[in-house]
Amino acid sequence: MPNSNTIEVSHNGETEHLAAHTFLASAISRWGYGDKKVAAAINGDFVPRNRYLDTALNDGDMIDIVRPVGGG
């Protein structure tokens, strides 16, 4: 359960617990994307790549990390 030192966020619909004040860049790394091509949104709003390092995550944030797929 989250406490004052942790936050609860949603990563692509899955609940995750992170240390408070975690930045998006750290979360993406922690979730195993490495150097894969991804794009991100928090609570439905696009976050440009150059903002990953200074975007702090908050409790309750819904984070989408997307990758290329085939499409019609």
Add this chain to the structure above:
Amino acid sequence: MTNDPLTLYGETFNSRFLLGTALYNSPQLMRDAITASGTDMVTLGLRRQNPEDKNGDAIWQYIKDSNTHLLPNTAGCKSVKEAVNTAEMSRELFETDWIKLEVIGDEYNLQPDPFKTLEAAAELIKRGFKVLPYCTDDLILCQRLLDAGCQVLMPWGAPIGTGQGLLNRYALKTLRERLPNTPLIVDAGIGAPSQACEAMEMGFDAVLLNTAVARAQEPALMAGAFASAIDAGRKAYLSGLMLKRQTAAPSTPTIGQPFWHQS
């Protein structure tokens, strides 16, 4: 037909066949279909995906290797906000400001929502996107999309994935006649090469399809069939089709026919 290029937003394309990259049974089948189609532009999308998924990596690698133009889509979006943010993610991910705008209004037939499509198109154009809206064949909607700054329109032939062909020929012909200088691409619902050929014979500038190729037993063979049909339809349109008539008219001269009036 390299002497008859397709021009969209000032860029030229050597093929009038836009191909989707979804629904293939394997990434290799998709790659072979792209090659066989001769396409110059493929559609693709973005989704949440497990980082360990290697299939997604292969699809992306093959698409990159195909050296075709990329047309990311906003498939599945139901609101303007979703569509705009998906487009922004696509622009960063695929390094292109081209976007196939899809804002779906109905789950049953996946019909695009005309009002939200128009609103999203206006916003995306303001943000510098080159918007190719998937839309219904409604003339007034299409005119409003042009007013909003779209330079290409993609009216549906039939609902996505149905293979029903050109369901409303009257509306499609009206679009062609009323918007003679707008590149019009029939998108969705094409199930057979003959249907694609018909769209091209009607004067549409290109055809975009996915399911009919991806779900064929031999996708690459079907992609080649569509390429031939689209090329044939285009040539027929440029040649000028004869008018239909009710009465028969002999093609072989009647003058000089032997046995004339002897029986």
